[in-house]
Amino acid sequence: MDAEPKNTGGKIEPWGDITPDAARRLVNAAVHAFAERGYHATTTRDIAGRAGMSPAALYIHYKTKEELLYQISKVGHERALKIVERARDSEGTPAERLADAVRSFVRWHAEHHMTARVVQYELGALAEEHHAEVIAVRKATDGAVRSIIEDGVKAGAFDVPDVRGATVAVLSLCIDVARWFNAQGRSTPDEVGDLYAGLVLRMVGAGGQDRP
Amino acid sequence: MDAEPKNTGGKIEPWGDITPDAARRLVNAAVHAFAERGYHATTTRDIAGRAGMSPAALYIHYKTKEELLYQISKVGHERALKIVERARDSEGTPAERLADAVRSFVRWHAEHHMTARVVQYELGALAEEHHAEVIAVRKATDGAVRSIIEDGVKAGAFDVPDVRGATVAVLSLCIDVARWFNAQGRSTPDEVGDLYAGLVLRMVGAGGQDRP
């Protein structure tokens, strides 16, 4: 019904800060189309149609279809990185910081699962230089999670024989939420975040102490 | 009894039982192309070229491009299901059966990560009836894993407050191996399988399976 994003707080619609209005509508349309059908299966006519304009109007705001994907992928990756960096730099024990990182990272992937699906699973369609740029952000995300786990191992709070492998597993588990999460499903983003935080603490051998 | 494909040569080829030779070459070419670029980004000319024949030759063995994907997706899903069903029906404690399921499931996804990537991430491109068929196999896989976890909970060997959620998480973790695994990486399929079996046992609270 109401396809217009109200954008008072920017909480529900993650692209509320884009101007002009038509450009924001295009990004929202592209996110939904890319998430549902994939980048290569969606046409510029489909994106423009969802945004309520003619195919040619797309090119007033974006040079190519790939530039739309790049905008979504870049901003999305930076938001995801900030989430784990904030958890890494916060006060608290390694277990608290890891649980915080997983909880908020997963919550973001569930709440914005359309955006996250494009961010995490369509980056292969990016042009080479854009792809390299995004890969650098992903490596930073991996490094942030790994440093939390390393802190826990050094402090004797975690039991992790293979830190690299555990980091890959934890991130993989969280990222994949974007693939299977369904807004009409039985779990809310908060519930999945809490569940996953507990599962990850067990994976790193930090369970049993601070949990009743 | 041997569910594994015939291994005529020294190398493990997951599609060795397809005849004639040209059809097998087409499936192999399609698997590599779909895995690298995605279904919608690969052309029939690309597939035929990789198989060493002209574009028209594809249509002697397969009616459409989608039928190729369907063949790959269907057979792949059935193989993955058989792996977890065998573990579910084997003798042993729930912890041993869950570890077995995860180890062999993950090993398959790593060893055949090209095929598995197509199987797990390109099913959205299937025609509706083929998609429904494949979804049914996925539900069976989910049910098999869940029944192992339920057995463990009933036996008091696992500590899992949310069986459905844990099942989704375990399967998601294992499936996503196909996305990130790289044959040139530092881990072998066996190593990843062992690592993941241990991680999953911790996730379900069966960490002390060695000690009573």
Place this chain on the structure above:
DNA sequence: ACGGAGGGTGAGCAAGCGCTTAGAGGTGCC
């Protein structure tokens, strides 16, 4: 009142897409 600017449109182009067709070559059976 009016000219310029920028957001928007209908029509359409060149290229590439999935797929088809007419026919060539090899092989085995009578």
Place this chain on the structure above:
DNA sequence: GGCACCTCTAAGCGCTTGCTCACCCTCCGT
């Protein structure tokens, strides 16, 4: 040899794709 059969190719058809272009609106400072 004659014929049917199977595999494969060169050429190309009809259509869709990403993208462009000439032109039309509305708004706005002077």
